[in-house]
Amino acid sequence: MFTRLRIGAALAAGALAAGAASAQTAQTAATPGPADNPRVLCGQPIPEPRALPPPGSGPVVYQIALCFEAQGNTSLIDYQTYLYYIQLKASRPSEGVWVNWDESAQQTVHDDFQRLWNTKFLDNLWIDSKDYVFANGVIGKLITYNMEERQRVKIVDYVGSKKIETAKIDERLRAADALIRLDTFIDPALVRKVEGILREMLKEKGFQFAQVTHAIREMPGGPKLVHLTFNLDEGPVVKLRRIDFVGNEQVGDATLKRQMKEHKERSGLTDVAHLFGWFMSLLGGKNTYQEAKFDEDAGRVATYYRDHGYIRAVVGTPEIRVLEDSDDRKTRWVELRIPVTEGERYRIGTVEIAGNKVVGSDVLRPLFKLTPGNYYSEEKVRKGLEKAQEIYGAGGYFEFTGYPDLKPRDEPAREDALTPDALKPAPEAAGPPVVDVTLQMQEGEQYFVNRITFAGNTTTRDNVIRRELRLLENGVFNTEALKDSIRRINQLGYFKPLEGGKDVNVEKAPNTTNRVDVNLKVEEQNRNQLTFGAGVSEFEGFFGQLQFQTANFLGRGESLTLSLQAGSRAQNYSIGFTEPFLMDRNITGGLNVFRTDIRYIGQFTQRSTGVVGTLGFPLGRGFTRMFANYSYQQVRVTEISDLYQDPVVLQNNPYLADSLLIGQNGVRIISKITPSLVHNTVDNPIFPTTGKRFTASLDLAALGGNTHFYKPMLEAVQYWRQNARMSFGWRAQYEYIHAMGGTTQLPIFEKLFLGGEYSVRGFDMRMIGPQTENGVVLGGNKSLLFNLEELITIAGPVRLVLFYDAGQVQPGPELVRPPVFVPDGGETATIIKPGSSFQWRDFKTSTGAEIRFFMPVLNVPFRLIFAYNPQRDGVRNNQYLPQKAFQFRFAVGSTF
Numbered sequence: 006m007f008t009r010l011r012i013g014a015a016l017a018a019g020a021l022a023a024g025a026a027s028a029q030t031a032q033t034a035a036t037p038g039p040a041d042n043p044r045v046l047c048g049q050p051i052p053e054p055r056a057l058p059p060p061g062s063g064p065v066v067y068q069i070a071l072c073f074e075a076q077g078n079t080s081l082i083d084y085q086t087y088l089y090y091i092q093l094k095a096s097r098p099s100e101g102v103w104v105n106w107d108e109s110a111q112q113t114v115h116d117d118f119q120r121l122w123n124t125k126f127l128d129n130l131w132i133d134s135k136d137y138v139f140a141n142g143v144i145g146k147l148i149t150y151n152m153e154e155r156q157r158v159k160i161v162d163y164v165g166s167k168k169i170e171t172a173k174i175d176e177r178l179r180a181a182d183a184l185i186r187l188d189t190f191i192d193p194a195l196v197r198k199v200e201g202i203l204r205e206m207l208k209e210k211g212f213q214f215a216q217v218t219h220a221i222r223e224m225p226g227g228p229k230l231v232h233l234t235f236n237l238d239e240g241p242v243v244k245l246r247r248i249d250f251v252g253n254e255q256v257g258d259a260t261l262k263r264q265m266k267e268h269k270e271r272s273g274l275t276d277v278a279h280l281f282g283w284f285m286s287l288l289g290g291k292n293t294y295q296e297a298k299f300d301e302d303a304g305r306v307a308t309y310y311r312d313h314g315y316i317r318a319v320v321g322t323p324e325i326r327v328l329e330d331s332d333d334r335k336t337r338w339v340e341l342r343i344p345v346t347e348g349e350r351y352r353i354g355t356v357e358i359a360g361n362k363v364v365g366s367d368v369l370r371p372l373f374k375l376t377p378g379n380y381y382s383e384e385k386v387r388k389g390l391e392k393a394q395e396i397y398g399a400g401g402y403f404e405f406t407g408y409p410d411l412k413p414r415d416e417p418a419r420e421d422a423l424t425p426d427a428l429k430p431a432p433e434a435a436g437p438p439v440v441d442v443t444l445q446m447q448e449g450e451q452y453f454v455n456r457i458t459f460a461g462n463t464t465t466r467d468n469v470i471r472r473e474l475r476l477l478e479n480g481v482f483n484t485e486a487l488k489d490s491i492r493r494i495n496q497l498g499y500f501k502p503l504e505g506g507k508d509v510n511v512e513k514a515p516n517t518t519n520r521v522d523v524n525l526k527v528e529e530q531n532r533n534q535l536t537f538g539a540g541v542s543e544f545e546g547f548f549g550q551l552q553f554q555t556a557n558f559l560g561r562g563e564s565l566t567l568s569l570q571a572g573s574r575a576q577n578y579s580i581g582f583t584e585p586f587l588m589d590r591n592i593t594g595g596l597n598v599f600r601t602d603i604r605y606i607g608q609f610t611q612r613s614t615g616v617v618g619t620l621g622f623p624l625g626r627g628f629t630r631m632f633a634n635y636s637y638q639q640v641r642v643t644e645i646s647d648l649y650q651d652p653v654v655l656q657n658n659p660y661l662a663d664s665l666l667i668g669q670n671g672v673r674i675i676s677k678i679t680p681s682l683v684h685n686t687v688d689n690p691i692f693p694t695t696g697k698r699f700t701a702s703l704d705l706a707a708l709g710g711n712t713h714f715y716k717p718m719l720e721a722v723q724y725w726r727q728n729a730r731m732s733f734g735w736r737a738q739y740e741y742i743h744a745m746g747g748t749t750q751l752p753i754f755e756k757l758f759l760g761g762e763y764s765v766r767g768f769d770m771r772m773i774g775p776q777t778e779n780g781v782v783l784g785g786n787k788s789l790l791f792n793l794e795e796l797i798t799i800a801g802p803v804r805l806v807l808f809y810d811a812g813q814v815q816p817g818p819e820l821v822r823p824p825v826f827v828p829d830g831g832e833t834a835t836i837i838k839p840g841s842s843f844q845w846r847d848f849k850t851s852t853g854a855e856i857r858f859f860m861p862v863l864n865v866p867f868r869l870i871f872a873y874n875p876q877r878d879g880v881r882n883n884q885y886l887p888q889k890a891f892q893f894r895f896a897v898g899s900t901f
Contacts, residue, residue: 047072056098058143064106067145069095075153076228090120106146129153155190156231165237168210211293214240241337243294245270252345264309265302314380317348354439360446398484404449412441452482455514461527469562498690499557500527576602593621610644628686634679676710694732697723713746736792736901756784759812762896767851767872774814786817802859813847850876868896
């Protein structure tokens with residue numbers, strides 16, 4: 006006979022004492038002997054004691070055992086780990102050490118239970134106490150810790166969905182701190198959380214009726230090892246066939262639908278999007294209902310109402326009406342009914358500004374464009390607050406916020422809202438309702454810069470970054486200067502583009518007031534390149550190159566280029582060095598020595614040797630710089646095509662021989678100075694998304710040499726960021742060249758031409774310009790060029806660029822006789838008089854798409870261009886020989 010003390014998972018604190026009392030009662034009622042002793046404990050024989058406890062002593066703790074019977078007496082966790090949490094100690098008979106089984110020991114057992122259970126290792130736990138009678142009659146206690154461990158995850162997988170990748174699931178779970186890691190215990194609460202996240206991900210893909218369950222399967226190789234599988238049943242994808250607004254009387258459905266960006270009802274465009282996949286989905290195909298994104302669209306609709314005076318407009322919860330399922334049951338077409346409460350349209354009564362102490366009301370009022378009598382517009386308030394934030398931010402008040410306090414005149418004042426008079430219906434008012442607007446300004450405190458630190462610049466020196474900053478330590482924390490500083494750092498191209506909220510950390514300085522610490526986290530880009538290889542482009546043809554180039558030499562921001570390039574059409578050998586901060590001043594200095602050979606197929610070869618010096622300095626503290634270049638070069642024309650040397654051609658074009666330097670030893674020396682003015686706010690030199698660049702320059706070849714001319718150039722470039730993945734850019738360029746001094750005829754290599762990947766992409770190099778009746782390209786003296794680009798980020802450094810190019814070149818007065826043919830796209834060539842002006846019909850156009858991706862080997866974007874040329878006709882031998890309608894070519898760099 007034996008007594009038993011059991012502690013289970015739901016044991017209360019007093020149960021242990023009750024168990025002990027019952028054990029004592031049992032001992033009193035019956036007197037067990039050694040013959041009644043248990044022989045086995047947790048499957049192991051109980052050894053005979055080497056010594057006996059003192060006769061007449063109370064109960065002692067004889068043996069402590071850890072049992073895992075429910076899992077084959079095998080533990081996943083080392084026994085020593087459990088013994089660490091068990092504070093009860095067994096007696097040591099061989100040493101004569103006996104541990105009494107008293108209230109203190111019983112409390113220790115209770116505490117052991119709590120400690121083991123709190124480890125979260127176990128699914129079940131109970132503690133047994135059995136009696137063991139020694140030969141001298143003393144009672145020994147056999148304490149058994151019975152444990153069943155939780156299941157341990159060995160494999161996790163997600164099955165049943167083709168729309169969600171496992172990598173995306175892991176990324177989402179990691180962000181929500183819900184990732185189930187391998188070799189961890191099953192946590193039912195975490196499993197439920199994962200199921201909820203998976204359901205939300207499926208809903209975002211349009212599977213509003215998706216179900217997610219899980220299955221747990223035992224695995225071989227050990228106890229409690231399981232394979233956890235999440236089963237994703239997508240169900241039908243929910244598509245919008247119709248969107249219907251209910252309750253709108255003043256604003257039509259079509260107008261409200263246009264405000265919705267994430268949800269579009271079915272149309273022909275969305276059907277095409279399904280056929281052409283991702284690319285067309287940029288234009289349409291957003292007719293999948295996504296519950297999580299509906300609030301964004303509802304907000305846009307409500308914002309439209311408030312922007313047009315409906316200050317009480319409310320967009321309600323949508324009703325989804327199921328219309329039908331597709332034949333394959335994979336699509337469920339629904340109608341989305343959206344309730345709208347418009348309310349009255351309010352005009353502006355009075356406009357007041359309150360709370361401003363630093364900036365006067367006379368400065369703030371013009372920012373908001375709110376005129377009494379006009380309809381209220383929240384958009385004007387938002388734009389005004391943005392401008393006000395710029396003003397306050399420039400003064401160090403970076404915590405500035407503002408909001409409109411609207412007081413419609415047709416509702417009682419707030420303090421009188423519960424008075425009897427206020428509860429009476431308001432009298433009918435003539436005309437539309439009026440709202441009084443009070444613009445509340447919460448200025449906050451003025452802050453100063455404590456410290457500016459940098460992280461991540463492993464190569465670039467701190468001073469290279471710091472000299473681009475327009476923010477100074479101990480100065481006012483000017484948020485506008487911080488924005489300009491970020492743009493200037495991005496323009497360097499040394500680092501991956503900084504993002505304001507992610508890479509720029511502004512924190513209040515500890516142990517001080519009204520001061521902030523600014524930390525810029527940068528990530529170095531490899532701007533030091535030692536490259537060798539081969540490639541192909543229209544300009545160089547097939548080429549091989551060996552080049553060392555760095556835009557950040559030794560981390561000091563200096564540029565060094567050593568280049569040797571040889572190809573079938575072009576050879577280039579150069580060495581150049583640029584110091585952006587000459588003598589630690591914001592002055593750019595550079596020197597480049599070069600030798601260049603360019604073979605224009607079917608025309609001539611141009612060989613140039615020279616040196617170019619550059620000096621630049623800023624105008625003010627903005628993004629405008631003045632440059633002055635001096636260039637001295639010797640240019641030789643060789644390998645002139647037989648077509649150019651045809652006696653008939655030379656006879657009919659008396660200036661052509663001079664242009665080709667025939668009879669002049671084929672050499673011209675050009676010494677010129679080029680002042681230029683550049684304003685550049687483009688955010689990134691490789692993959693621009695926003696900003697503008699305006700350039701005005703004048704080549705003045707009059708300082709020595711034997712060729713004198715002047716050539717002004719005007720160029721404007723601008724980019725707009727449309728969203729996170731799309732930007733639109735354009736360029737307009739005008740050039741003009743005219744001989745002067747003793748030069749009567751400009752050499753052909755100084756004439757103006759268009760065509761090629763850097764101007765009109767679908768045309769061959771130098772193919773746009775005046776030609777003779779024999780097809781000899783002569784060049785002109787003025788050109789006009791336009792480029793449009795839609796830049797779409799596909800993934801990482803890969804972009805899809807949709808483009809449209811248009812350009813023309815007109816002849817100059819030196820081509821007086823004979824007449825010159827300029828193609829105009831008609832049935833016959835038009836004889837153009839010298840000095841012709843630009844004509845719409847003379848534009849040559851090209852449109853198409855290109856894939857542009859960054860090549861680390863070349864350190865420039867690599868381009869695959871597919872072009873179609875709508876206006877392309879040319880003249881040769883009095884017959885039309887048009888440029889190819891379709892053109893495919895490789896290139897490097899960018900068009901503008």
